[in-house]
Amino acid sequence: MIELEGLTKRYGEKVAVNNLSFTVRPGIITGFLGPNGAGKSTTMRMVLGLDRPTAGDVRINGKHYDQLTDPLTYIGALLEAKAWHGGRSAYNHLLCLAQSNGIPATRVREVLDTVGLSAVARKKTKGFSLGMGQRLGIAGALLGDPRILMFDEPVNGLDPEGIHWIRNLMKTLAGQGRTVFVSSHLMSEMALTADHLVVIGQGRLLADTSMADFIAENSRSFVRIRTPHRERLLDALHGAGIEVVDSGAEVLEVDGDKSEAVGELAARNQVVLHELSPQRASLEEAFMQLTAESVEYHAHDGQPAGPVPPQQQQQPQQPWGSDWKRG
Amino acid sequence: MSTPQPPTPQAAPDWHPAPASPYPTYTSPIPVVRTTLVHALASEWTKIKSVRSTMWTLGVFVLLVIGIGLLTGAVVANSSSDLAGESALSLGFFGLLLGSICVITLGVMTTASEYGTGMIRTTMTACPSRGRVLTAKAIVFFLVAFVVTLVSATLVALAHVAMLEGNGAADPTGTEWLKGTVGVSLYIALLGLLSLAVGSVIRHSAGAITIMIGVLLAPLVIALFMFSESLKDVQQALFEYSIPNQMSIFYANSLSESGPSGWDPLWILLGVTAAAFAGAFALLEKRDV
Ligand SMILES: Nc1ncnc2c1ncn2[C@@H]1O[C@H](COP(=O)(O)OP(=O)(O)OP(=O)(O)O)[C@@H](O)[C@H]1O
Ligand SMILES: [Mg+2]
Numbered sequence: 034m035i036e037l038e039g040l041t042k043r044y045g046e047k048v049a050v051n052n053l054s055f056t057v058r059p060g061i062i063t064g065f066l067g068p069n070g071a072g073k074s075t076t077m078r079m080v081l082g083l084d085r086p087t088a089g090d091v092r093i094n095g096k097h098y099d100q101l102t103d104p105l106t107y108i109g110a111l112l113e114a115k116a117w118h119g120g121r122s123a124y125n126h127l128l129c130l131a132q133s134n135g136i137p138a139t140r141v142r143e144v145l146d147t148v149g150l151s152a153v154a155r156k157k158t159k160g161f162s163l164g165m166g167q168r169l170g171i172a173g174a175l176l177g178d179p180r181i182l183m184f185d186e187p188v189n190g191l192d193p194e195g196i197h198w199i200r201n202l203m204k205t206l207a208g209q210g211r212t213v214f215v216s217s218h219l220m221s222e223m224a225l226t227a228d229h230l231v232v233i234g235q236g237r238l239l240a241d242t243s244m245a246d247f248i249a250e251n252s253r254s255f256v257r258i259r260t261p262h263r264e265r266l267l268d269a270l271h272g273a274g275i276e277v278v279d280s281g282a283e284v285l286e287v288d289g290d291k292s293e294a295v296g297e298l299a300a301r302n303q304v305v306l307h308e309l310s311p312q313r314a315s316l317e318e319a320f321m322q323l324t325a326e327s328v329e330y331h332a333h334d335g336q337p338a339g340p341v342p343p344q345q346q347q348q349p350q351q352p353w354g355s356d357w358k359r360g
Numbered sequence: 361m362s363t364p365q366p367p368t369p370q371a372a373p374d375w376h377p378a379p380a381s382p383y384p385t386y387t388s389p390i391p392v393v394r395t396t397l398v399h400a401l402a403s404e405w406t407k408i409k410s411v412r413s414t415m416w417t418l419g420v421f422v423l424l425v426i427g428i429g430l431l432t433g434a435v436v437a438n439s440s441s442d443l444a445g446e447s448a449l450s451l452g453f454f455g456l457l458l459g460s461i462c463v464i465t466l467g468v469m470t471t472a473s474e475y476g477t478g479m480i481r482t483t484m485t486a487c488p489s490r491g492r493v494l495t496a497k498a499i500v501f502f503l504v505a506f507v508v509t510l511v512s513a514t515l516v517a518l519a520h521v522a523m524l525e526g527n528g529a530a531d532p533t534g535t536e537w538l539k540g541t542v543g544v545s546l547y548i549a550l551l552g553l554l555s556l557a558v559g560s561v562i563r564h565s566a567g568a569i570t571i572m573i574g575v576l577l578a579p580l581v582i583a584l585f586m587f588s589e590s591l592k593d594v595q596q597a598l599f600e601y602s603i604p605n606q607m608s609i610f611y612a613n614s615l616s617e618s619g620p621s622g623w624d625p626l627w628i629l630l631g632v633t634a635a636a637f638a639g640a641f642a643l644l645e646k647r648d649v
Contacts, residue, residue, distance in 0.1 A: 059386075082488050083481055083649040099488040102395045106388060110485060116478040118411060125410035126482075133403035133486045135393030173482065178388040210386040 034059055034212055035080055035108075035181060039089035042075050042236075049075045051236035052089065057214045059180070062207045064227030064244070065216040066320065068328045072236040073216040074113045077185050081110055093181060105134040108181040109174030115166050119159030123150055123169055126158060127176060136177055144172040163190030171202075181212040188222060200226050220320035224248065232320070234327025251319030256292045258285040259308035260299070269302040270295070284308075400487055400496035408500055413469055418504075421462035422512050428455035429516030433523045441527065448520040448529040449540035450611035452513055457604055459512070460548050461573060463505050467555030468568040470501045475563040480649055490644045494560060498637070501556055506549035514541045536612065543626065544610040550629045551576075551603070557636035561643055576603050601628075 035057040042050040050072040057063045067073050078084040080091050082098035093101065093108055101107050117126045127141040145151045148168040153161070158169060167190055174182055184203070188196045203226055207213045217223055223230060223244070230247050232240040240247065255278065260266050266285070270277055275294065279286035287295060292311045299306050393399075408414050432451045471494070474480035487493050517540055521532065532540065555572045562568040579602035586595040599605060600619030609625050620628060 078481075078648075081481075081485050083484055085646075085648060101488065103393050104488055105486055106390055106392060112478075112481055112485075114478050114481075116480075116482040118407075118473065118477045118479045120411045120413065121407070122410065125406060129403045129406040129410070130482065130486050132406055133395065133399050133483075135395050135399050136390060140390065178390045180386050180388065 034094055035183075035214060036092045036095075037076070037080075037089070038091070040076065040079060040086055040091055041088040042072070042079060042084060043087040049236055050079070050086075050233075053233065053236070053238055054089075055231050055238060055241045057181075057212055057231075058229070059212040060207060060210050061228035062203050062213040062215060062226055063229040063231060064223035065214060065231050065233070066218070066220065066223060067216075067233040067239075068218065068324050070235075071233045071324070071327065073233065074185055075236075076233075077110065077112070077183055077214075077216065080183065081108075103134040103136075103177070105130065105136065105177030105179060107177070107179050108183060109177055109179040110183040111167070111170040111174045111185055111187055113185040115170070117158055117169065117173075120157055122155050123158055123161075123172075124154040126169070127172060130173055130176055134177055140176060140178070144175045147175060148172040164192060164195050167191055167195070171199075179211075182206055182214070184213075184215045186216055186218070188217070188219075196222075220316045224316050232323055234324040237327070239323055239327070247319075248316060251314070251316060251323075253288070253314040253319070254290055255312050255314070256287045256289075256295055257308060257310045257312050258287065258295060258306060259283060260285070260304055260306050262304045265302060266299060266304045269298050269304065273298055286312075395487070397492055397496060400492050401500060403486070404493075404496045404500040408470065408504060413473070414466060414504075417462045417466040417469070418508055421459045421466075421508065424459040424462065425452070425455040425509075425512040426516055428458060430519060433516075433520045437523045437527060446530060447532040447536050447540070447611070448524040448527075449517050449532050449536060450608075451520050451524070452516045452540065452544075453608055453611055455516060456509075456513060456544060456548060457607060459509075460551055460576065460603075460607075463509065463548050463552040464555040464572045464576065465569055466505065467501060467552035468559035468565055468572060470497050470556050470559065472559035472563055472565040472568050476565055484649045491641055494637075494641060494644055498553060498556060502549050502553050505552045506545055509545040509548045510541060513545050517541055539610045539612070539623075543623065544607065547607060547610060547626055547629060550626070550633055554629065554633045554636055557633065557640040560640040561636075580604055 037053050037055055040050055040053040041048070053072075053076060065073055065076070075084060079086050080093070080098065091098075098104060098108075121129075123145065124141060127144065128138060130136075131138055131141055142151070142154075145154050148171050150165065150168055150172060153165065158166070161169065167187065171184070171187065174184065182203075184199075187199050187203075191199060203213050203215060207228070215223075215227070227244050230240060230242055230244050231238070242250075258266070263282075263285070267277060270285075270287070273294070275287055275291060275298070277285050278288050290311060292309055296306070296309055299309075429452050432454055433448075436451060474483060483493055484490060517532075517537070521529070555568065558572055559565065559568040562571065579598040583595045583598040583602065586598070596618075606620055606625035606628065609621060
């Protein structure tokens, strides 16, 4: 169990993590979601005592990280960036970790086997591919056979087979009663693996909910309509009390499962329809909507080169939350 | 690469969820250990011997000390020069002066390279007591540096005494032996230890090595180019307290009359290193990894 209480981290002026409180419970996979720069990795570093919190507290099974004398047997972590010396072999890297925690050296072979790196155990880690590096990081996390596992973007750089493997690994670990805390940018990935969801944006808690609840609340259904008789249909819908959510020039959107009602209404009013399709918003969209106001690093659409027309120039930094309604 | 398997009960047969509790919990078959400095020492020992840079720096060190030592010994032995009653040990100085750059490099790398590679995050996660990590590194490094220097310096000293018998060299006294082997080795290992502390503070290998080579050579070089009469005293002090001059005191051939003498260089360096470590420990506790 990991408990965060008002956890805050400031780097100079920049507030990376802002008053975060939540609990990561055992026996389930807790997904930790947020856009780039939301503060996921910073939070995880604070859990491990690598970064000192500016305010607040984080405890592992009721203890501060630095009170754990053999921490690797309590909590294993895969960090964001590669965290080893490229000149050391995978075996020796894991061996020095094992020794520092009094873990028997036989365990090194076991975890190398588990992650599938036995064949390259004596090779320098410098030559490892992204995916092999990720596996080595996971081997380090599993080394102490800990009760809590924390993975920072574990699927990063893994091939589809590797992604599949990670998913199963996390499920197996949680199934054994361990606490699994995993960060990601991808809602779709989390929907497949996580039981519980913590979403942050700009260091703030945006959601702390079970995956099932999140799906139920956020998979909005709506009806997509295209018609050449836009005005007449709008009038008819208005008359029938059906609210139009999005009335672009080309398509109209109506909330809910109302395709039958809309179709019949159109027929009665002799409106031609080119499209009438029930839709379901993806979880990815729900996630983007949730975090829309807190996305820090926006990409801008458009040509990468050439002069930019004045009205399209990058907007000046807007105060936080000023554009959230537009999302 | 073979297809990896998720850990299954066959990997550790007695994996099982513990019985009834508010949450299902997992109990590991791995015994719980109260770790101590001994664990950290074992870990650091594995680390220092499992990277090639250690072998390189120490290899070059031994080569420089023994190579230059034998070379100067041979040159002096074959010339008609007369040592006029001086001890033969002093010829070991040049090799050790150059070799000390290798020890400085290794000292810096022991701490700073972990920051460059990101290893430090793994290290500090495995051992959250930051002071213990730095202590373990310091002990392991110091012992390695001291033993390697002592062996090289002693070999060279024995060779010199044997080679220069015919050149009027005096038989070294017991104290001269002690200072010229154990003393100078302690001094060089301490210099490396200072570099290790600087590496921990600077967290950047190239930067810390540059600083330490500056500390090693700059005072002497600056003193050489201080021609102004008004700076005579400063020049004198820079010269006397420069590391090469202090190192030469271990061979009792101090280049000046005043300034440190006897075992002073060791105590001076010990004080400086202790101060550097106090700073390194304080910063390590305060800063983020
Ligand atoms: N050591 C640091 N010094 C200064 N700012 C930092 C530092 N570490 C993180 N930050 C800032 O804190 C914010 C949160 O960063 P963090 O890496 O925790 O985000 P993240 O959620 O992990 O992002 P990503 O999904 O891209 O990995 C970022 O804006 C980052 O620039
Ligand atoms: Mg991150």
